[in-house]
Amino acid sequence: MLGFKASCRGIKGVDMPFLCKRISVPRPVSSQVSELSVDVRGVQPLPFDIAAVAKFYQEDPDVFIAVNTIASAVCGRGFEVVGGLPEEEANAAKGEVEQLSQEETFMEVLKQVVIDLNLLGNGYLEVARDRRDRPAAVYWVPATQMQRKRDMSGYVQSASGKTVEFNNYTPDPDRRAELRRAGRWRQGANEILHFRLPNPNSRYYGLPPTYTVAKDILSDAACKDSNMAFLQNGLCPDYAVLVKGGTVSEETVKMLKEYLRDAHTGPSKHHGFLLLEAVAGPGGERVEIELVPIQRHGDMQFVKYRQSNIEAKVRAFRVPMSKAGINQYGRLGEASSLGEDHTFKYQVIEPQQTMIEHAMTRMLQRDMGYEGAEFRFLELDIKDESETARTAALLAGGAPILTVNEARAMMGLPPVEGGDKLPDGGLGGENGRRV
Known part of the structure; x- marks a missing residue:
């Protein structure tokens, strides 16, 4: 960033330009905006009230649960570096990525970005470079403070009456040099990796799921207020x-x-x-x-209407109802839950993971010099861990056939008389043992 010393002692004693403010003296994100003044008239306005949408996260428990469920599923299991690298080099690449975060773990920073992505439709990861022009640190930038330039040449962060400019994240050094020669690269400014949800109505910003169900959120809040008013004033x-x-x-x-x-x-x-x-x-x-x-005994008002609102909010995020803590009557049991988990994994989690993996793979290969390296999230296992353990134990024992009581035990049922033997007829040997 402009306005700071030309270099300072930063990560591992390497001289780095323009990073004194963020690396040597860490401060809260809200304070990470420089005194630099820029003309913000060149930014593209957001197509929705982002501050109002952000409030849903702290005021609506269903939105809070859905957003955190997705973020935990995307980032919660960690990551690995794979590809055609030797194991030692792959571990070195992973360690370098983890060291990009100065105050929190890399996955904690990434989780904050994913929370913004699902709540506000947009997530921003700031990339700072060292003197060697390599990525030296990453930061989460609140989406509520960010706007994109109308010519798509960068971003502007605004907070507390101050603004700062960012370049687009550009991992290719030749492309960065070309942008500098063309005057389309702000010297000393950090870069932004922008993740966004699909939005056919805007090429600048993603569409938050909460925006599509804003009426349901407001209606649910109005129902709560009505019930609270009744409890406070309508009792006798x-x-x-x-x-x-x-x-x-x-x-x-x-x-x-x-x-x-x-x-x-x-x-x-x-x-x-x-x-x-x-x-x-x-x-x-x-x-x-x-x-x-004289007291009128009855259920709270709008029960069915509230249930409809809650289900609409959770469906907007495509989070399984069971993961959002909602019990539905008439469900088909475990089979229905497993189907929801498959949909959640392949239609919600994996597309977001693929988007982030692609960006981080470009950073590893082009910016950090690890050719052939690929950033991969550890996959979400939709099987119950206990069921996986039972299956592993069964396969490890080399048992292609179960006795009745073995099968009943796996189902949590009591044994039955004679259930420890297999019937003769080619499937059992002496004393009913497996062959």
Whole structure:
């Protein structure tokens, strides 16, 4: 970045230009904006209110769960470097990638980018170079602060009244030199790796899933507010005591209060006995005392409407309902869950992983000099770990056939008499043992 010393002591004692602010004195992301003033009139405005969409993450639990479920599935298992490299060189490449993050692990930084990607449709990874013009550090840049230049030559970050420019991430050194000669490269500025979700209406920004279900999110919030208002203002006493033809003494009133407060509730109170005394009026009329229920007992309002809103929000992210903590009646059990997991893995997780893998592979090969290296996320295993362990144990034992009781044990069922033997007929040997 401009405006700083020409070089400083940074990673492993290597002299690096323009990195003093970020490497020698780490500061929060909100403070990582320089004093550099630029004309931001050349940026392309966002097609939606990104601040309003960002609020959904902290105000709507379903959005929070869905976004973090995807981010954890994309990044949670870590990564490896594969390809035609010797093992020692592949490990060195992986170590160099991990060292790009100064304050957190590389996967933690990448997870923040993926959270922005799924919440806001766009995720930004900043790349800083050392004096040798190689990647030296990466940072997460909040998507709420970023805008793309209209001519697509770079990006502008705005925060706290300050702005800073970035170049597009360009791993090819020849291409960077060409851009410098053409005057389309801002000298000293860091670069941005921009990940975005598909958006047919914009070539600048991705479309956040939350934007497509904004009405459902707002409707669900309105239902919550309505129920809260009812709980605060719509409740009333359970009973009213009506006395006809006379009056009751203060002692009787006290007894009624105690009864209504304590004695008429609980499993041991349903056979309770209450004796009330009343004084007849001057005409000697018959006195009647009646307990009249006035509280309206019922479910909270909008239950089905809220359920519809919640399911719409989760579907927008294509996260399985079970992973979002939602139980659905009429499901087909494990088979249905496994089908949802397959869809989640192959239609949601893998496309995002492939997008990031492609960018990081370019960095490894062209920017770091590891020809043939490929960045790969460790795959999400959709099988239950216990089932995988049972299958492995079965195969390790060389057992092509199970006895009845072995099969029942794997299903969690009790053994049955005679279930430890295999029937004769070519499948069993002496004493019913497997052959």
